Amino acid sequence: MEKRKAQVPLVCHGHSRPIVDLSYSPITQDGFFLVSASKDGKPMLRNGETGDWIGTFDGHKGAVWGACLDTPALHAATASADFSARVWDALTGDELQSFEHKHIVRTCAFSESTTYLLTGGAEKILRIFDLNRPDAPPTEIDGSPGTIRAAVWHHSDQTILSSSNDTGGIKVWDVRTKTVVRNLETKSPCTSVEVSRDGCYITTADGNTVKFWDANHFGLVKSYTMPRPVESASLYPTRGKFIAGGDDMWVRLFDFDTGEEIECNKGHHGPVHCVRFSPGGESYASGSEDGTIRIWRTIGPGSEDFEVGGENRIRVGVEEVTRKVEGFHIHADGSTDNGFKQ
Secondary structure, three states, X not given: OOOOOOOOOEEEOOOOOOEEEEEEOOOEOOEOEEEXXXXXXXXXXXXXXXXXXXXXXXXXXXXEEEEEEOOOOOEEEEEEOOOEEEEEEOOOOOEEEEEEOOOOEEEEEEOOOOOEEEEEEOOOEEEEEEOOOOOOOOEEEEOOOOOEEEEEEEOOOOEEXXXXXXXXXXEEEEOOOOEEEEEEOOOOOEEEEEEXXXXXXXXXXXXXXXXXXXXXXXXXXXXXXXXXXXXXXXXXXXOOEEEEEEOOOOEEEEEXXXXXXXXXXXXXXXXXXXXXXXXXXXXXXXXXXXXXXXXXXXXXXXXXXXXXXXXXXXXXXXXXXXXXXXXXXXXXXXXXXXXXXX
């Protein structure tokens, strides 16, 4: 397969320390959005298409390890080393809820129904908070073998997939019984777990390997050995391609069916900690130790190349972006009335 020439990404500055998590919203009536978690403790919200900064969620007192958006992109959640997970208003930047933990929180995820928040971290306990009853004690699921690195919802919030920093494998938890119903075996700890947007595949990264699992029967569909250790992987929304990034500072695009490398994107100046496809698949984002987010356009066999800013990009109208950010009151010094800061 012929490789394409190198492309120039959109580079998003703003963070002062490594970026450790990225999450896109689904496509909403206002476009789609990207939230980033960084060790600088300042999670940021951006326009997912252009990378333009919208706001910074200000309040954490330690590194932020995880960040996510709910389905309508109206709320954001963050997981932090300050022993808390927080829920934010994505329109105003206001902190809505803070859920205290006894140790570092590494990951968070909104349920598909957007009524629950899942957290996990150094306590080795999965917690489910009812956002309609924030003062109620959370549901706790213990039994994780080590610090929880990643945790995601699955099967319409009926199951949870989690990985640990200390051991290999993915545990599949039944939310009703709070028990492990399946173990997906990997040789190394999984640093990335993603459920495809159509709910058909689970993508994992462990050591030098990217694996794809049947999300319904949990059988291993494909396993590819990468050129270097990978920390994160993401599957194209319609399955034909996948991306992976790791310690060599490069973001690679691969063919899903053959595992052949399609493209190798260079530009980061530190290890790549997270990669994610946009919800429509027209681009993908990478976050690095160098403190930058880079947004790359998707190029693949059978698809037309398109230039950044060209006519073939998915457009988000000015009025839609204005609606998303209305209520932001930016003063001459760059501060705002609502908690978002430039």
